[in-house]
Amino acid sequence: MPQPPGGLLPRAFFEAPADQVAPRLLGKLLVHATASGLLAGRIVEVEAYLGPHNDPPDPAAHSYRGPTPRNSVLFGPAGRAYVYSIYGRYFCMNVCCEPEGQAGCVLLRALEPLALAGDSGLAQMALNRGLAQGEHGCKLTSGPSRLCQALALSRLVHNGLDLLDPDSPLQLRDDGYPVHEVLVTPRIGIKHAVDWLLRFALPGHDCVSGPAKMTKGLIGKRIFIR
Numbered sequence: 001m002p003q004p005p006g007g008l009l010p011r012a013f014f015e016a017p018a019d020q021v022a023p024r025l026l027g028k029l030l031v032h033a034t035a036s037g038l039l040a041g042r043i044v045e046v047e048a049y050l051g052p053h054n055d056p057p058d059p060a061a062h063s064y065r066g067p068t069p070r071n072s073v074l075f076g077p078a079g080r081a082y083v084y085s086i087y088g089r090y091f092c093m094n095v096c097c098e099p100e101g102q103a104g105c106v107l108l109r110a111l112e113p114l115a116l117a118g119d120s121g122l123a124q125m126a127l128n129r130g131l132a133q134g135e136h137g138c139k140l141t142s143g144p145s146r147l148c149q150a151l152a153l154s155r156l157v158h159n160g161l162d163l164l165d166p167d168s169p170l171q172l173r174d175d176g177y178p179v180h181e182v183l184v185t186p187r188i189g190i191k192h193a194v195d196w197l198l199r200f201a202l203p204g205h206d207c208v209s210g211p212a213k214m215t216k217g218l219i220g221k222r223i224f225i226r
Helices: 018-025 119-129 144-150
Strands: 029-034 037-049 081-086 090-097 104-114 116-118 170-174 181-185 199-201 221-224
Touching: 018 037, 018 090, 018 104, 029 104, 037 119, 037 144, 090 144, 104 119, 104 144, 104 199, 116 119, 119 144
Parallel strands: none
Antiparallel strands: 029 037, 029 170, 037 104, 037 199, 081 090, 090 104, 181 199, 181 221
């Protein structure tokens, strides 16, 4: 199996508030080593969810009411995967942030699919999504549940994994991809704190989920991060 590009992100990268980690996570790689090869994507859209220590607390966050058996991973060390299920059949993946006990996280909303193992990786992602083998575009990983399906991620197997461990099958890596500008908007698909500017995306990228919403009335601002 080929070695994934770049290097693992350091723990300190994630030991910061989620709204600071989220824009810096754009352009980084999510890589899953599976029996069929490497499945990977470049992060192009995220949302930050703030911990209950925030003032005010984030009512849209799973950690809002404190630790439970379901969300306990959020209160653990930074840099771990928090995977939860929706509708009983789909999954979404977050990355834990903040020092242990503070429970901030970043939801991965969209990836640009990458062929780290050649076209076989893209073909496997299409197979995982139930799409035709020729579907190698953004449809594979544009959306939080789509990207989990494409990369074969589930709560049972991947919740709690250390994304910064060199022996982990699921890793976050930095290959030096340059990101200079980030588009910031309110989060989408939630019922609380709908006006908080905590959604971050690469401007104009085709793989951003719900691209119409990025240009029709929801634009907050552009920030320069490097």
